[in-house]
Amino acid sequence: MANRSKKVVLSARVDPYLKAALELLAASRKEKIVKVLETFIENGLQDLSVINPFLHEKPRTKISFMNVFIAIWTEDEVLYKVRAGALGPDYAGETLWRQAMVVVGYDYFKGDDDLYGDMNGLTEKWGYKADYNYSLNLELVRSEWSTVEDYVAFIESNKPFEPSYEDYKKMRDQSRAK
Template sequence: MANRSNKVVLSARVDPYLKAALELLAASKKEKIVKLLETFLENGLHDMSVANPFLSKVDKAEKTSFMNVFTAIWSDDEVIYKLRAGVLGPQYAGETAWRQAMVVTGDHYFKGTDDLYGDLNGLSEKWGYKAEYNYFLDMEKVRSEWPLIEGYVSFIENNKPFEPAYEDYKRMLEQSKAK
């Protein structure tokens, strides 16, 4: 049966007094706890400030809401979203996503005509956001090799200091399958 909901499940442990407070607020507002939690999460993400990665180097010190950055990079296409976040650097996406993005953007192998950032989901015009560099990629090739890229980065992270090139890693995998 297909999942008809656009929602995902999030599990969290909270102190009993916070749960009681949520229940009380939900009852007083005649709202569901889940709706309150969604509102709190979104408000909290708006309240978190980060350096704006979409301004000129001179303006990099300017802070913006984390949600503004997230809105600029969000895509329903998981590979595009992960690449957009990863390219911004580990301070925005963590080490693993950054390494995955560097595999894709650091090699001519994935070059193509698809603009990774495009108009930043309309924020280029709305707020003057501009990616520091335009990445033009062959997204079909990237998508087809995404599981390999994830495996390669995992291999690198688990086998330091051994760091074969991506193409060498692919050859190693092929040779291991041939045996």
């Protein structure tokens, strides 16, 4: 898996006047446009509020999207995706949610590894706790993640046909043996 801590390229089309505004702001601050954009993105994610999936008081409170993200972030791409998806489609989108549900929903992937752990220190700091304590075999999840992704793509493109994960793997193996 690639090292996810390095900078990545993000390509976006913007209106010419926005590019001119970015250039002007960057020049006035003696910064590069990229730095200005990073600041805008981070501030925008911080300002976006979502229902807190980790505190279960009534009524449900809202928190910054970045606080949720910080709680689940890890450089382990598969672990990060399962954590995000297990929060639900409102936080991770339908496809990632379905992928995570395959992992947390089948006894096949059960193990001793706590999916959320201490949420990057936020369990103690802010009292965060996941709705459910998922114990997984993360090595098995990592080794089969591409198969899980393929399975969910297969299910999404072949509705209403929905074999179990185990049946899908058998069908796939049989088709490869021919």
